[in-house]
Amino acid sequence: MERVWQAAEVAMPGLREAAGLVLPGTPVTFQRFTHRAWGWVGGFPQTSLWRAWSPRLAPGLWLVGDSIFPGQSIPAVALGGMRVAAEILARA
Known part of the structure; x- marks a missing residue:
């Protein structure tokens, strides 16, 4: 230490x-x-060569947490939740 x-x-x-x-x-x-x-830490590995996984897995099914971009910390997970919420509201 x-x-x-x-x-x-x-x-x-x-x-x-x-x-x-x-x-x-x-x-x-x-x-x-x-x-x-x-x-x-960090959940599943992001293996795509071009971009992070999309938070939208299927119609009506979204993924947010430390295993999806931006992930791996409380602020990053909160930001991910805000991104998903904004995207859902934009599609409404």
């Missing part, structure tokens, strides 16, 4: 002193809380 702090403080001096609470996690931590094998 010390190496992480040192690297972060190069970009953000004083970060360590400003941090009120630090809860580091490992793949084991992720596995425990997400129940994903080996603690992997």
